[in-house]
Amino acid sequence: KNQVEQSPQSLIILEGKNCTLQCNYTVSPFSNLRWYKQDTGRGPVSLTIMTFSENTKSNGRYTATLDADTKQSSLHITASQLSDSASYICVVSAVDYKLSFGAGTTVTVRA
Amino acid sequence: EAGVVQSPRYKIIEKKQPVAFWCNPISGHNTLYWYLQNLGQGPELLIRYENEEAVDDSQLPKDRFSAERLKGVDSTLKIQPAELGDSAVYLCASSTGARNTGELFFGEGSRLTVL
Numbered sequence: 644k645n646q647v648e649q650s651p652q653s654l655i656i657l658e659g660k661n662c663t664l665q666c667n668y669t670v671s672p673f674s675n676l677r678w679y680k681q682d683t684g685r686g687p688v689s690l691t692i693m694t695f696s697e698n699t700k701s702n703g704r705y706t707a708t709l710d711a712d713t714k715q716s717s718l719h720i721t722a723s724q725l726s727d728s729a730s731y732i733c734v735v736s737a738v739d740y741k742l743s744f745g746a747g748t749t750v751t752v753r754a
Numbered sequence: 755e756a757g758v759v760q761s762p763r764y765k766i767i768e769k770k771q772p773v774a775f776w777c778n779p780i781s782g783h784n785t786l787y788w789y790l791q792n793l794g795q796g797p798e799l800l801i802r803y804e805n806e807e808a809v810d811d812s813q814l815p816k817d818r819f820s821a822e823r824l825k826g827v828d829s830t831l832k833i834q835p836a837e838l839g840d841s842a843v844y845l846c847a848s849s850t851g852a853r854n855t856g857e858l859f860f861g862e863g864s865r866l867t868v869l
Binding site: 742 | 758794795797798799
């Protein structure tokens with residue numbers, strides 16, 4: 644069983660709308676959590692990193708949250724743009740530095 | 755600064771043929787990863803190098819897959835013979851070191867199609 648579960652698997656939103664992606668993990672002991680954005684045909688690129696003590700972190704229109712108690716993270720996209728169409732992958736690092744990848748959420752933004 | 759460079763970007767071969775992928779990491783990055791990514795899935799680790807040493811190759815199918823990282827810089831991933839199920843994207847990534855919170859920098863991937 645994958646230690647990182649993401650939902651939804653995919654979603655479609657209209658340009659200008661907001662959306663929230665979820666990441667639940669069972670990785671323990673936890674070190675940090677990163678959200679990556681992967682454009683079609685490209686490699687993933689890091690958006691944010693969350694450590695144990697951080698609850699919220701923003702990167703432009705992307706805001707990530709972390710609840711280390713419930714082992715949940717979310718990525719909120721505000722005022723979506725066509726360029727936000729991509730796959731968003733949650734990656735959790737354990738203290739032994741092993742990385743666990745989620746399957747990703749595919750976001751499609753339509754005009 | 756140049757990113758992680760991979761080649762070829764696309765490769766189409768018939769089953770049972772050999773194939774090789776090449777990766778040049780970001781200069782100064784000691785840690786190099788090879789991942790396999792199937793459509794709609796997250797990357798799966800094949801092998802991780804710390805300099806020249808393969809420190810995690812537990813998920814590498816050693817009967818047909820091999821990898822090397824001579825001189826701790828460039829790396830090559832080989833499949834021989836290829837099977838239909840090997841069709842996927844092979845991603846190379848590098849980082850300043852596994853033992854930190856450093857992010858992984860990925861190449862654009864090599865898409866393999868086995869016919």
